[in-house]
Amino acid sequence: MIAVKKLLGKGSLGLAAGLLLMGATNAQAQDAVAGKAVFDANCAVCHSIDADVVGPALRDVHERRGDEWLAKFISNSQEMVQAGDKDAVAVFEKFNKMPMPAFNTSLSEGDISNVIAYIKEASAAPVAAAVEEPAAADAAAPAVAAEPAEVAFLDLPPVLLFTFALSAAIIVLMVLVVVLLFRLFIPMLGNSIYDEDFRSSFAGRVLFLLRGDATVVTGKAKDHIHSDHDFDGIQEYDNDLPPWWKALFYVTIVFAVGYMLHYHVFKTGALQTEEYEMEMQQAALLAAKNAEDPNAVTNYEVLTDAAALESGKSIYTANCAACHGAEGQGTVGPNLTDEYWLHGGDVNDIFKTVKFGVPSKGMVPWQGKLTKDQMLEVSSYILSLQGTNPANAKEPQGEKM
Structure with missing residues (x-):
């Protein structure tokens, strides 16, 4: 009989302890549920459990700081910063000195305790592994052309490499032929290469250019003074303009005539204003296709109902x-x-x-x-x-x- 009483006594103690533990676990779970509601309404804008947002990630923050520190920080973080709390100042400095709102006026001590309970429960949950699934092709999405990959020169097809090599060989042979012709025929001409008729010819100009005479580029210096061009003792020589300058001048005249005919007479080309308007239309079309473009033009009206x-x-x-x-x-x-x-x-x-x-x-x-x-x-x-x-x-x- 005594043994039965002892057994019942021990069983009653164990049962009571079990009920107390179950009750404590259930209360803690209820605190976490209430804390999640408070967290979502007040904290989720700036905080996440696993990632930095506006403020730091909160996983295991209770282990690093302690419940008392967390409660004070949630109540009034700036008060702790101004008091010189090392951890509070470190968080404030790390996150661009963005002050956290003081919740001591909007949340009760119980609400703050519930938030800490939710952080503990969320921290105890395993981190969800991000599974990257291949994105399914969206039939409605416009096809975007992939950028061409860069290819090394030696990785080009053999046919192209052979074509480049053959072209280089032909150019080298042509240069060698021209050099050999000059070396063969110039000695045969003797002193006649200095005659004015030969020097003024194309072949003579090229020859003397190769020999260092830049007259074909700079023009001939006649060293003749204009008799009627004397201003305050300053005299003007009657030298040729450089041939390259005259050629470029003639080219600009031809270009100007062609430009005027193309843009202003036949109107086959778009002027700057038209080009600007077309580019703006193209940009608007591209922006309209991309809804995630911050520069896309929107025309929403203010809702008043x-x-x-x-x-x-x-x-x-x-x-x-x-x-x-x-x-x-x-x-x-x-x-x-x-x-x-x-x-x-x-x-x-x-x-x-x-x-x-x-x-x-x-x-x-x-x-x-x-x-x-x-x-x-x-x-x-x-x-x-x-x-x-x-x-x-x-x-x-x-x-x-």
Whole structure:
């Protein structure tokens, strides 16, 4: 009987301990679930578990910093930076001195504890291996010609290599033949090569050019002074212009006549204005085909109906308020209620800023998270905040629109 009591006593203790552990595990799981909701609403804009975004990756951050440090940093990171906390300053410096919003006014201690519980649970999960699957060919996508690969000269087909070698051999033989002809026939001419008739001929000019006489290029220096060209003691010689200069002058005359006929008489060529307009049309077509081009021209209109603006407000509250303030007054990001804009204040400019982001300033791109309609709705809602003058608005930034 005593043995049975002892056994029951020990079993009761084990059962109680098991129930307590199960209850603790279940409570921790509930904390992580609640923490994920808080994290997604306030932190996911700037943080990821496995990758640096605006702020650092958070995997195992509780092991590196500790729960108490994390709670203080989430509550008010700038207070820790100003106090000289080494780790807080290091994070602030590493991520371009982008201040993290203080959450001690918007989140309770329980919310912050739940966020830390979620970070622990997410850190314990194995890192998902990225499996790269071959992209299926999109039949609707236009075929893009692959850039030709560079080929080394010696890797060209043997027929081409033989053709190049044969052409080089023919050129060398022609040069050798010309040199041999000069060496054979010039001695036969004797002193007659110095006659003016031979020297003024094409063969004579080439010969003397090869022998160092540059008259064929520079023209003949006659050293005759113009009798009537005397200005303040300065006299002018009647020398020939260089033949190359005269030839180039005649070529420019012919080119000018051809240019005038082609562009201004027969109008068979496009003038600069027409070429500019055609290139702009081509650029617009290319930009229209590429929806991911930040320079593509868009012509969205501001949405003014109440349903669209209400949808834009909910999107803004869930994704933008953490950095721009619940009323658009600006916190980490700029004030969205004044007339000053860093990247343009038109609805199309705001749409592009939302879509492509400004990574250098900490603004993340939203094109992978929001649809086109959602981005247009939130852009229209942002414009509806103009002139609302919220309390504690951030100072103007950018240019007045």
